[in-house]
Amino acid sequence: MSAILSVRNVSMQFGALMANKDVSFDVEPGTVVGLIGPNGAGKTTLFNCVAGFYKPSAGSILFHGEDITGMPSYRVARKGLARTFQVVRPLKEMTVLENIMVGAYMSHGDTKRALAFAEECMRTCFLEEWRDKPSGDMTIGNKKRLEIARALATGPKMLLLDEAVAGLTSTEVKEMVDVIKRLKATGLTILMVEHIMEAIMPIADKIVVLAHGEKIAEGIPGDVVRNNEVITAYLGKKYAEGMAKGHGSRS
Amino acid sequence: MNPTGFFRRFGWPVLLVILAALPIVGIVGEGFLSHVLILVLLNAAMAQAWNIIGGYGGQVSFGHSVFFGIGAYGAAYAVCVSETTPWPGVLIGALLAALVAILVSYPCFKLKGHYFAIATFAIVEIFNRLFMIWDWVGGAVGLDYTILEDGWKNFTWSVDKRGYYYGILIIFALVFSLVRWISRSRAGYYLRAIREGQETAESLGVNSTGMKLAAMALSAFLAALCGAFYAQYNFRVDPPMVMSLDMSMKFVLVTILGGIGTFRGPLLGAIVLVPLQEYSRAYLSRLGSGVDLIIFGLIIVLMMEFQPGGIMGIIQHYSDSKKRTSRRRGVTEASS
Ligand SMILES: Nc1ncnc2c1ncn2[C@@H]1O[C@H](COP(=O)(O)OP(=O)(O)OP(=O)(O)O)[C@@H](O)[C@H]1O
Ligand SMILES: [Mg+2]
Numbered sequence: 001m002s003a004i005l006s007v008r009n010v011s012m013q014f015g016a017l018m019a020n021k022d023v024s025f026d027v028e029p030g031t032v033v034g035l036i037g038p039n040g041a042g043k044t045t046l047f048n049c050v051a052g053f054y055k056p057s058a059g060s061i062l063f064h065g066e067d068i069t070g071m072p073s074y075r076v077a078r079k080g081l082a083r084t085f086q087v088v089r090p091l092k093e094m095t096v097l098e099n100i101m102v103g104a105y106m107s108h109g110d111t112k113r114a115l116a117f118a119e120e121c122m123r124t125c126f127l128e129e130w131r132d133k134p135s136g137d138m139t140i141g142n143k144k145r146l147e148i149a150r151a152l153a154t155g156p157k158m159l160l161l162d163e164a165v166a167g168l169t170s171t172e173v174k175e176m177v178d179v180i181k182r183l184k185a186t187g188l189t190i191l192m193v194e195h196i197m198e199a200i201m202p203i204a205d206k207i208v209v210l211a212h213g214e215k216i217a218e219g220i221p222g223d224v225v226r227n228n229e230v231i232t233a234y235l236g237k238k239y240a241e242g243m244a245k246g247h248g249s250r251s
Numbered sequence: 252m253n254p255t256g257f258f259r260r261f262g263w264p265v266l267l268v269i270l271a272a273l274p275i276v277g278i279v280g281e282g283f284l285s286h287v288l289i290l291v292l293l294n295a296a297m298a299q300a301w302n303i304i305g306g307y308g309g310q311v312s313f314g315h316s317v318f319f320g321i322g323a324y325g326a327a328y329a330v331c332v333s334e335t336t337p338w339p340g341v342l343i344g345a346l347l348a349a350l351v352a353i354l355v356s357y358p359c360f361k362l363k364g365h366y367f368a369i370a371t372f373a374i375v376e377i378f379n380r381l382f383m384i385w386d387w388v389g390g391a392v393g394l395d396y397t398i399l400e401d402g403w404k405n406f407t408w409s410v411d412k413r414g415y416y417y418g419i420l421i422i423f424a425l426v427f428s429l430v431r432w433i434s435r436s437r438a439g440y441y442l443r444a445i446r447e448g449q450e451t452a453e454s455l456g457v458n459s460t461g462m463k464l465a466a467m468a469l470s471a472f473l474a475a476l477c478g479a480f481y482a483q484y485n486f487r488v489d490p491p492m493v494m495s496l497d498m499s500m501k502f503v504l505v506t507i508l509g510g511i512g513t514f515r516g517p518l519l520g521a522i523v524l525v526p527l528q529e530y531s532r533a534y535l536s537r538l539g540s541g542v543d544l545i546i547f548g549l550i551i552v553l554m555m556e557f558q559p560g561g562i563m564g565i566i567q568h569y570s571d572s573k574k575r576t577s578r579r580r581g582v583t584e585a586s587s
Contacts, residue, residue, distance in 0.1 A: 051454065077456040085454070091447035093512075102444040105437045106456035114437075154456055 002065065004029040004158055004189050005050070005081075010059035012045050012213075019045040021213040022059070027158070027206075032180075032190045034200040034221070037210035038233055043193040044086055046210070047162050050191075051083040052076035063158075078106065080157035084147035084164060086193070092136030096127055099135050099146055100153045107155030118153050125149035125179050141172030145179060152183070159183065161192040165199040173199065197225065197234075209233070263431060267424055274413045283533070285412040289484070291525045292416075292423040293477060298505035298517035299426045300473035304466045305503065306512035307430075307439060309446025312467075314355065314371035315474050315502040317378045318348040320494035322475025323482035324382070327394040330405070337406050337483055345475040352471030353464050360463050375499055382490040393489025394482075406483045415484055422480060426473050431514055442466055446512070474502070497544075504551055510563025519562040524550075 003026035012020040019042040027033045035043050048054040050061055052073035060069045068076055077083075082103075091099050097118060104118040122128060125145040130138055135146055144164055151159055165176050180203055183190060194200040200207070200221070207224040209217040211233035217224050224230055270292075279285045297319065304310050325344015326337040333340070359370040383391045399405040401414070408414040433439045444452035445459045452459055482488040492498075509520025527546060535542045558564045 053450070053454075072453070072458075073450070074453040074456050074458050077454055083454050085451070089448050089451045091444050091451060093447055094443055098440065098443075102440050102452065102457070103455045105440055109437070111436060150455060 003027055003062075004064060005191065006062040007046070007050065008060045008062065010046065010049055010056045010061065012042070012049055012054060013057040018213050020049065020056070020210075023210065023213075023215050024059075025208045025215065025218055027189060027191055029189050030187050031205040032184050032192065032203050034204035034207045035191060035193045035210065036195055036197060036200060036207060038195060041195075041210040041233075042213040043195070043210055044162055045213075047083065047160055047193060050076075051081065051160055077154055077156075080155070081160065082151035082154045082156035082158070083160040084144075084151050084162055086162040086166075088140065088143040088147055090135035090138070090143050090146055092134065094135060095132050096130045096135050096138070096146060096149075097122060097132060100127075100149050103150040103153030107153065117155075121149045121153040124152065124182060126175055139172075141168050141175065144168065144172075144176065148179060148183075156188070158189040158191065161190060163193055163195070165194060166196060177203065201225070263427070267420075270420055270423075271417075274416055279413060279416045281410060281412060283529075285416060287526055287529050289412060289415055289419050290529060291521045292419045293480060293484075294501065294505050294525050295518045295521035296419065296423045296426045297474060297477045297502050298509065298520055299430050300470050300477065301502035302506050302512065302517050303430060303433065303442075303470040303473075304463065305470075306506055306516070307434060307442040307446065308463055308466045309442075309512075310360070310463060310467070311368045311503070312356075312371045312470075313368055313496065313499045313503065314374045315471070316375055316494050316496070316498035317355075318352055318471035318474040319478035319481070319498060319502075320378065320382070320488075320490070321348040321351060322478030323488045323493045324388055324394070324478075325475065326406075326479035327396070327482045327488040328388060330396055330399070331389075331394040336404055337479065341476065341479040344479055345472045348475035348478075349468040349472040352467045356464060356467045357460075360460060371499075372496070375494060375496055379490050379494045382494055389489070391490065393487060393492070396486040407486075415480075418483075419480055422473075422476050425476075427514075427518070429469075429473070434514060438462070438466070443512070504547060506561075508550065508554060508561055510561035513561075513563040516561055516563045523562065 005027040008024050010020055010023045011018065023046060035046065037043055045054065049056045052068065052071050052075065055070035060067055062068070063079055063081055066079070068079060091102065100118040100121055101114055104114040104121070108114040108117050122131065125148050127142065127145055127149055130142060135143070138146070148159075148161065148164065161180070164180065165173050168176060177199070180190065180192070184203065192200065192204070204221050207217075207219065207221050208215060209224060209227070209230050216229045216233060217227045219227070273279045273288070279288055301312070301315050305312055322341070322344040325340040325347065327340070329335050329337050329340025355374055359367050362370055382388060388394065399407045401408050403414065406414075406418060441452065441457045441462050444455065444457060445462060449459050478493060481493065485492070505520040505524050506517050507520070508524055509518065510516030524547065531542055531546055554561060558568070560567060
């Protein structure tokens with residue numbers, strides 16, 4: 001099976017800081033891949049490289065086998081790679097539907113069909129009741145679903161979700177997980193960043209773990225959570241050693 | 252009936268028909284009122300042209316007097332130097348204005364927010380000086396029209412103002428219809444998205460630089476048509492008259508007063524500001540020149556302080572609160 005997205009030896013440097021160091025992984029079509037790691041691990045930076053917001057200092061990014069490294073973000077979007085933002089960015093003075101329309105105009109040239117498709121994406125993300133409200137006035141949970149609805153309206157082949165779940169209440173988390181499951185069911189390929197492991201485990205087919213800019217693990221969710229390096233990255237060295245000892249004495 | 256209700260009920264085409272009928276019923280002909288009405292339409296068209304990039308696109312430009320000026324010089328050059336009709340000059344001037352807009356805006360669009368606005372300030376200054384010393388277009392003296400035969404061929408009327416009125420009405424209708432169409436199409440959505448968040452817009456496939464350049468070019472083209480009209484109407488043109496910060500401010504202030512980024516705002520702003528300016532100039536002129544500008548300034552300061560949405564903001568507020576009271580009334584009726 002050929003990968004829809006290949007990240008190859010990507011490094012991103014900000015001055016003296018290496019936010020990404022030689023990161024490589026593949027995303028297969030139709031799968032959900034989770035990109036996890038502690039705060040400041042470089043997840044958003046990697047996302048920005050993939051989505052054309054940053055040009056990586058080294059390495060390349062292939063989408064459907066085509067090199068899209070350093071391509072401007074609007075062209076990456078037109079290739080079928082849509083993203084959401086970790087810090088939500090509603091187009092404030094525009095209504096929820098108008099926000100989604102902006103995305104829909106990419107996939108549907110004519111206003112009538114763009115409108116119909118925007119309405120469909122709005123329903124997929126449970127936003128009907130906000131249709132004509134200014135998007136700046138909504139709760140964070142709704143704004144995060146608006147991010148997805150808008151990206152979805154561009155008719156992407158693959159979706160990049162940056163912490164769609166973080167900062168939400170438990171009801172909002174449930175709604176969001178429902179939305180993502182719906183999308184997965186339609187066969188859409190998803191790369192999602194999340195630093196809350198619990199949120200991503202049930203959805204992801206594969207997990208890639210970043211720490212200090214480097215990939216430290218990759219595999220199916222069940223294996224990754226038992227990986228010592230991952231536990232160290234998340235909980236500190238002492239805890240990991242304690243866990244290992246605990247396991248040892250019991251067996 | 253409030254203005255919103257009027258517009259909603261009768262619509263934009265009916266307004267045009269009414270405006271077209273004014274000379275027939277004798278309201279427009281000679282005299283001061285005709286002059287004021289012509290200036291209202293001119294300023295509304297200018298403001299609406301500016302509104303495309305400044306209001307919908309959110310790129311506040313103080314450089315529009317340059318485009319206006321190029322249009323004015325286009326017409327005046329054709330009449331005074333080439334000694335033809337103004338028409339070829341109008342077209343060439345407008346196209347040149349669009350070209351200049353693209354060349355000048357491209358580097359400015361790399362700047363964000365206030366820096367863009369400041370850069371456009373500098374451009375007015377540059378063009379003003381350039382035309383001041385450029386003998387080919389009359390330098391500081393400018394270009395003066397000789398006496399021409401009245402009529403559409405020369406776009407000149409010496410006493411009766413109906414020709415000018417219809418001329419500016421055509422420009423007004425063109426600019427407003429274009430903006431109305433754009434605001435409901437993909438380009439309108441894209442421009443507003445760029446205003447609200449350029450990176451977000453790009454993430455949705457919007458080529459923001461291309462979009463802004465196109466909007467700027469159209470805006471400049473239309474501003475230049477207004478400039479050409481202005482030269483024809485005044486029988487002359489010189490740099491301070493058209494390429495000045497004063498003139499640039501008119502584009503901005505009329506739109507802000509009426510409601511930036513709204514379709515009706517530029518017309519409402521012109522309806523309020525132009526008569527105020529013309530009558531205060533006529534009646535308060537013994538207090539010295541510039542009284543009208545003082546009044547302008549005051550209105551704008553008050554507006555920014557209390558209602559940044561302009562007149563459209565006030566109307567919106569008024570109709571919202573009316574809706575709310577009727578809803579509240581509905582609730583009490585239902586519960587009683
Ligand atoms: N534009 C930038 N300029 C300089 N440094 C940056 C920039 N963007 C990110 N960084 C730095 O790069 C590192 C990685 O940041 P990044 O936002 O990618 O982390 P993250 O994994 O998304 O974290 P979080 O879980 O908090 O979202 C951080 O140390 C951050 O301060
Ligand atoms: Mg992040």
